[in-house]
Amino acid sequence: MKLLSKYNRVNLITTIIVMLITGIIYYQAISWILTGQKDKNLVVEETEIFDYVKLNGHLPQTFESNDQQITFTPAAPGSVKREFINTEYFERWNKENGHKKHRNRAAGRYESGRGLVSSVTAGGNYYKILIIESKVETEDLIRLIFLITIGVILLLLLVLLITNRLILNRLWQPFYAIMSELRLFNVADTQEIAKVDTSIDEFKELNNAVVDMASRAKLDYKDLKVFTENASHELLTPIAVINSKLDTLIQTENFSDRQSKLLNDLYSAVSRLNRLNQSLLLLVKIENKLLHNREQVNLREMVEEMLMQFEEIFNGKGLNLTHTLDDKEIYASRYLVEILLSNLISNAIRHNNIGGQVSITLTNKSFIIKNTCDDEPLQDKKIFTRFHKSSNSEGSGLGLTISRQICENFGASLEYVFQQHFHVFIVTFN
Numbered sequence: 001m002k003l004l005s006k007y008n009r010v011n012l013i014t015t016i017i018v019m020l021i022t023g024i025i026y027y028q029a030i031s032w033i034l035t036g037q038k039d040k041n042l043v044v045e046e047t048e049i050f051d052y053v054k055l056n057g058h059l060p061q062t063f064e065s066n067d068q069q070i071t072f073t074p075a076a077p078g079s080v081k082r083e084f085i086n087t088e089y090f091e092r093w094n095k096e097n098g099h100k101k102h103r104n105r106a107a108g109r110y111e112s113g114r115g116l117v118s119s120v121t122a123g124g125n126y127y128k129i130l131i132i133e134s135k136v137e138t139e140d141l142i143r144l145i146f147l148i149t150i151g152v153i154l155l156l157l158l159v160l161l162i163t164n165r166l167i168l169n170r171l172w173q174p175f176y177a178i179m180s181e182l183r184l185f186n187v188a189d190t191q192e193i194a195k196v197d198t199s200i201d202e203f204k205e206l207n208n209a210v211v212d213m214a215s216r217a218k219l220d221y222k223d224l225k226v227f228t229e230n231a232s233h234e235l236l237t238p239i240a241v242i243n244s245k246l247d248t249l250i251q252t253e254n255f256s257d258r259q260s261k262l263l264n265d266l267y268s269a270v271s272r273l274n275r276l277n278q279s280l281l282l283l284v285k286i287e288n289k290l291l292h293n294r295e296q297v298n299l300r301e302m303v304e305e306m307l308m309q310f311e312e313i314f315n316g317k318g319l320n321l322t323h324t325l326d327d328k329e330i331y332a333s334r335y336l337v338e339i340l341l342s343n344l345i346s347n348a349i350r351h352n353n354i355g356g357q358v359s360i361t362l363t364n365k366s367f368i369i370k371n372t373c374d375d376e377p378l379q380d381k382k383i384f385t386r387f388h389k390s391s392n393s394e395g396s397g398l399g400l401t402i403s404r405q406i407c408e409n410f411g412a413s414l415e416y417v418f419q420q421h422f423h424v425f426i427v428t429f430n
Contacts, residue, residue, distance in 0.1 A: 004168050008161065015160065019153045027146050034138045035114065039084050042116035045070065045131050053122045067134040072120075075128040080119035089113030089134040111136050174198035178207055185214055187221045188287060225284060232281045239274045246270065279398040283386075286336065286405045294410075297337050299328040300362055306341045307360075313349055314358070323360040328367075330429065332410035340406045343399045344369050344425055351423060359422075370424040377418035384414070 045068070052060045059072050069089065092108035115132040174196045181193045193214045196207045246267050255263065303325055307314075314321050330337070348358045348371035356372035384404045387397035400414075407414040407427055417424045 038114045073128040077126040087115040174203040300325045318355040325362040336406045367427040370422040
C-alpha cells in the first residue's frame with residue numbers, strides 16, 4: 001500500500017470517528033437546549049393557571065390548541081408529584097392542520113410530546129394538572145440541524161480528501177523522482193544521477209545521500225573495471241610466453257613418464273588460466289558494451305554451422321542429437337552469438353551421459369537446448385553467477401555468466417529449468 005493511501009485511510013477513519021462523536025455530542029446538546037426551552041414554556045402555562053385560579057377561585061376552561069393540551073383531573077390531596085415527563089401528544093385531525101381523516105384513525109394520531117405534571121387546589125378540591133406540548137416541531141428542527149451538520153461534515157471530508165490527495169501528490173513528487181532515478185541507475189553508465197529540485201529538507205538530504213552513494217559506487221566500479229582490464233591484458237603476454245615455451249619443451253626433450261605427466265598438468269593449468277583470462281576480458285567488454293558490430297543474424301544458419309563443427313564431438317561421445325529449427329533473425333553481434341551457441345552446446349555435451357540425448361529447438365520466440373544427465377537439478381539462482389560451477393566441471397565458471405550477459409546484450413533472456421533428468425536452457429527473444 002502506498003504511503004499516500006495509508007495516510008488518507010488513517011486520516012479519513014480518524015476524521016469520521018471524531019466527527020461521529022462530536023455529532024452525537026452536538027445532537028444531544030441541541031436536544032437538551034430545545035427541551036429546556038420547551039420546559040420553560042410549560043412552566044409559563046403552569047404559572048398562568050396558578051394566577052387564574054388565584055384570581056378567580058376556580059379552574060380555567062380547558063382548551064386544546066394545535067400544539068398544546070391541558071387537562072385537570074381530580075386527585076387525592078398531596079398525591080401528585082410535580083415533574084417534567086416525555087409523553088405522547090394526541091393530535092386530532094382537523095382542517096387547520098391540513099390532515100385528512102384516516103379510516104383506521106378517525107380521531108387523529110399520537111406523536112411525541114413534552115409534559116408537565118403539577119397540581120392545584122381550586123374551590124376546595126385538589127386537581128392534577130397535565131400540560132402537554134407537541135415536540136414534532138422541535139424534533140423536526142433538531143433533525144434539520146443534524147442533517148445540515150452531517151452535510152457540512154461530508155463536504156468537509158470530501159474537501160479534505162481531495163486537498164490531501166492533491167497536496168500530498170505534489171509534495172511527494174521529489175521522492176518519486178529520486179525513486180525513478182534509482183530504478184534507472186546503472187553502475188556501468190557514465191551518466192550521473194540528476195539533482196532533484198525541491199524545497200523540502202528531508203528530500204534534499206535523501207537526494208544528496210543517493211547522489212553521493214551512486215558516485216562512490218561508480219568510482220569503485222570504475223576502479224575495479226580498470227584493474228580487471230589491466231590485469232587480464234597484462235596476463236596475456238606471460239601466458240602466451242609460457243604456452244610457447246611449454247610447446248617447445250614438450251617437442252624437443254625426452255622426458256620420463258613422471259616428467260611428462262608433470263608437464264601435461266602444467267600445460268593444462270596454463271590452458272585453463274588462458275581461457276579464464278580470455279573469458280574475463282570478454283565479460284568486461286560485454287558488460288561495458290564495447291562490442292558494437294551488430295548486424296542481422298540468421299540464427300538457424302548459425303546453429304546448423306555450429307552443429308557441423310561439433311559433429312565429431314557428438315559422435316565421439318555417442319550422443320543422439322535431434323533438432324527442430326525454424327527461421328529466426330536477430331539484430332546482434334555475430335561474434336557474441338557464436339560464443340553464446342558454443343557455450344550452450346558445449347555445456348550440453350560436457351554435462352551429458354555417454355550415449356545420451358541432446359535436443360535443440362529454435363522457434364520465432366525461443367531457442368531451447370536440453371540434455372540428459374544423471375545429476376541433480378542445478379541451483380538456478382547460482383548457476384549464472386561468476387565462478388559458480390559443479391564439482392566435476394572443468395570449465396572456468398564464467399560460461400553461463402557470459403551467456404546471460406550476451407542474451408541481455410541483444411534484449412533476450414536466459415533461464416534454466418530441470419525437466420525429468422533433462423537440463424534445459426531457454427533463450428527467450430523479446
